[in-house]
Amino acid sequence: MKREVKICLALMVVAAAMFFVSFTFPEASIWAAASDDRPYQTGVGTWPRVVCVTMFILCGLLVLNETLFASPRDTQAERLVEQEAAERSLQRDPNLRYHILAFASTFFAYMILLLPLGFAIATILFAIVVVLILPSGSLGKGKCLAISFSVSIIVVVLFCRILYLPLPRGMGIFRELSQAIIF
Amino acid sequence: MQEWLIGLDQVFQWSNLLLLFLGVLIGLTFASLPGLNNITAMVLMMPFCFEMDPIPAMIFMAAIYGGGIHGGCILAILFRIPGEPQSVCTCFDGAPMAAQGKSGEALGIAFLFSSLGGLFGVIACIICAPILGRIALMFGPTDYFAFVFFGLCVASCVGATSPLRGLISACAGLMLSLVGVSPGSGVLRYTADIHILAMGIKYVPIIMGVFAIAELFKMVMEGKTAAEGEFTGSGVPTWMVNIPSLSFIRKAFKTYIRSSFVGTLIGFLPGAGATASSFVSYGLEQKYSKDPSSYGKGNPLGIVASETANNASYGGAMIPMLTMGIPGSSSTAVMLGILMLKGITPSPEVFMSMPNLVYSVFVAMVVINFIMFGESLFFGRLYLNLMKLPRSVICFIIVTFCVVGTFSLRSSIEDVWIMAIFGVIGYIMMKCDFPVASLVLGVILGDMAETSFIQSLDMAGSPNPLVFFSTPVSASLMIIGVLVLIWPVLKKIYGRRKAVAA
Numbered sequence: 001m002k003r004e005v006k007i008c009l010a011l012m013v014v015a016a017a018m019f020f021v022s023f024t025f026p027e028a029s030i031w032a033a034a035s036d037d038r039p040y041q042t043g044v045g046t047w048p049r050v051v052c053v054t055m056f057i058l059c060g061l062l063v064l065n066e067t068l069f070a071s072p073r074d075t076q077a078e079r080l081v082e083q084e085a086a087e088r089s090l091q092r093d094p095n096l097r098y099h100i101l102a103f104a105s106t107f108f109a110y111m112i113l114l115l116p117l118g119f120a121i122a123t124i125l126f127a128i129v130v131v132l133i134l135p136s137g138s139l140g141k142g143k144c145l146a147i148s149f150s151v152s153i154i155v156v157v158l159f160c161r162i163l164y165l166p167l168p169r170g171m172g173i174f175r176e177l178s179q180a181i182i183f
Numbered sequence: 184m185q186e187w188l189i190g191l192d193q194v195f196q197w198s199n200l201l202l203l204f205l206g207v208l209i210g211l212t213f214a215s216l217p218g219l220n221n222i223t224a225m226v227l228m229m230p231f232c233f234e235m236d237p238i239p240a241m242i243f244m245a246a247i248y249g250g251g252i253h254g255g256c257i258l259a260i261l262f263r264i265p266g267e268p269q270s271v272c273t274c275f276d277g278a279p280m281a282a283q284g285k286s287g288e289a290l291g292i293a294f295l296f297s298s299l300g301g302l303f304g305v306i307a308c309i310i311c312a313p314i315l316g317r318i319a320l321m322f323g324p325t326d327y328f329a330f331v332f333f334g335l336c337v338a339s340c341v342g343a344t345s346p347l348r349g350l351i352s353a354c355a356g357l358m359l360s361l362v363g364v365s366p367g368s369g370v371l372r373y374t375a376d377i378h379i380l381a382m383g384i385k386y387v388p389i390i391m392g393v394f395a396i397a398e399l400f401k402m403v404m405e406g407k408t409a410a411e412g413e414f415t416g417s418g419v420p421t422w423m424v425n426i427p428s429l430s431f432i433r434k435a436f437k438t439y440i441r442s443s444f445v446g447t448l449i450g451f452l453p454g455a456g457a458t459a460s461s462f463v464s465y466g467l468e469q470k471y472s473k474d475p476s477s478y479g480k481g482n483p484l485g486i487v488a489s490e491t492a493n494n495a496s497y498g499g500a501m502i503p504m505l506t507m508g509i510p511g512s513s514s515t516a517v518m519l520g521i522l523m524l525k526g527i528t529p530s531p532e533v534f535m536s537m538p539n540l541v542y543s544v545f546v547a548m549v550v551i552n553f554i555m556f557g558e559s560l561f562f563g564r565l566y567l568n569l570m571k572l573p574r575s576v577i578c579f580i581i582v583t584f585c586v587v588g589t590f591s592l593r594s595s596i597e598d599v600w601i602m603a604i605f606g607v608i609g610y611i612m613m614k615c616d617f618p619v620a621s622l623v624l625g626v627i628l629g630d631m632a633e634t635s636f637i638q639s640l641d642m643a644g645s646p647n648p649l650v651f652f653s654t655p656v657s658a659s660l661m662i663i664g665v666l667v668l669i670w671p672v673l674k675k676i677y678g679r680r681k682a683v684a685a
Binding site: 003004007008011014015018021022025026041042044046047048050051052054055058059061062065085096099100103104107108110111114115119123126127130131134135136139144147148151152155159163165166167168 | 216347348350351354355357358361365368370372373400403404405406572573574575576578579580582583586587590591594596599600603611614615616617632633636637640641646
């Protein structure tokens with residue numbers, strides 16, 4: 001099954017779920033006066049239902065288009081283009097899979113450790129690790145590390161010390177360490 | 184004529200000229216740094232305006248506002264980080280040009296046409312302010328809803344192989360805007376008792392995620408981090424901001440005029456603003472271009488369309504504020520606050536009662552565009568030198584800038600996680616050919632769409648969908664929006680019939 005079809009089916013499920021949840025929202029009639037002359041009031045769930053139904057229909061149309069009207073030749077051509085792109089990527093970077101895994105892990109680790117370590121320490125560590133795991137090209141690891149470390153210090157001082165932006169300061173001992181770096 | 188001379192006399196005093204230079208510098212600085220924007224700059228500088236006379240105070244604020252709109256393109260082009268929503272469309276062609284080693288050229292085009300677009304908007308504001316101010320008041324909820332519908336239809340065609348995928352992205356954006364407090368009734372929706380969702384999903388983490396972070400993932404997945412200094416285009420990358428040649432200006436002239444009109448006309452609608460104008464302008468230019476497939480791959484005219492429109496809207500947004508006291512955007516709301524602090528209430532009669540103030544602001548707005556161009560050349564060169572750094576360092580800078588920009592919004596780590604999640608979603612959308620621009624516009628316009636939808640039905644007194652065709656403006660916009668969507672299908676059917684007949 002094509003990726004687009006899977007995504008559309010998932011979106012249809014989400015839209016259907018949101019549609020049914022919209023019936024649990026308190027409606028306007030709860031607050032309206034108990035009178036036959038009360039003016040019409042659009043409920044809280046009306047607009048969400050309109051959006052969910054529209055989404056369901058649009059995704060359904062795309063699924064039909066991709067399953068019934070897409071020619072096998074187009075699908076094959078797309079697969080060939082993707083294969084060629086993957087080969088070109090591997091030619092540029094023979095250790096591509098390792099770099100992807102390493103970068104993704106580092107990125108998400110940075111997101112998670114931002115609060116406990118604080119912006120200053122997490123950023124400096126992230127700068128160093130990213131340079132170590134990704135290729136450095138003609139400059140070499142040493143120079144790249146030095147540039148990265150300097151840039152990370154400038155960034156930390158600029159945002160924390162000069163601009164006083166409210167950024168995570170860390171917890172426990174890391175908070176004190178962050179204070180020491182910033183001040 | 185006398186009022187113009189008074190305005191010139193006021194603006195060209197040393198103290199006011201200094202305020203203009205300083206204001207543009209502050210606006211540019213704040214707009215080109217993540218986590219900061221021109222509204223922050225204006226609010227921070229407000230206390231300085233308390234002691235000033237009304238004219239210097241308004242000149243200063245107008246300069247910060249103008250500089251802020253102008254500066255958003257720098258990060259959008261160099262790092263694909265649209266710091267402001269109105270810079271999103273600049274990313275589409277600016278970032279590919281930067282990847283081709285044409286950063287200097289892209290920045291030069293953005294700076295020049297921002298200033299020219301701003302100049303057009305200001306002149307339109309000066310000529311049409313009293314008339315357009317009254318027309319702005321005639322727009323009702325049905326017209327606003329039709330405008331949102333039209334904007335989403337045009338945006339669905341931006342960067343999409345088919346409008347259907349664009350519409351699905353736009354709808355996904357509208358669904359995201361449903362999370363949180365419903366406008367008008369204050370009911371919590373789709374929050375699952377999670378605190379951060381109760382405050383809604385803001386568009387800043389989404390923009391940072393689907394543009395900057397997703398592009399970063401793409402760079403790593405395609406192995407481009409191994410190729411420092413390698414650019415996909417031919418020629419040597421330049422590290423100077425290149426002012427466009429006369430031949431390019433001639434080529435881009437029609438795009439400039441069209442985008443200026445779109446920007447000014449949309450900018451004067453309160454609440455619509457620079458974002459919608461840049462999307463609509465970009466979408467229309469792509470649609471009616473002789474080579475639509477080149478948009479999104481480094482076509483300089485894409486930058487011209489986006490930057491001209493979003494800066495032309497600057498003049499348009501001042502119109503309802505000056506003539507009716509209705510702020511067209513958050514920035515003009517701050518300016519209105521300053522006026523009211525000084526005991527001045529904007530009204531259609533302000534041209535008669537306070538001509539010195541009005542014409543001084545008009546002259547200042549013209550001068551600001553020239554100052555912006557000069558100061559942005561300096562900034563552009565500063566940032567351009569960052570591009571000489573190795574790709575691995577640029578990766579780190581992009582992630583850090585995005586984290587700062589996102590966390591500073593609400594001091595919430597959950598926003599940073601939302602940005603990371605949308606980075607993954609944005610990458611998947613790119614691979615599956617779903618345009619991210621429509622998603623972003625859907626999120627931004629979602630609240631306006633819902634509010635105008637509800638107001639339209641409540642005023643009609645029944646859930647009758649024909650109410651959205653009840654005024655000439657709403658009917659026209661709805662029909663044009665539908666035509667924009669079905670035009671590719673009709674063209675295809677007509678082409679097939681022609682081929683069969685032949």
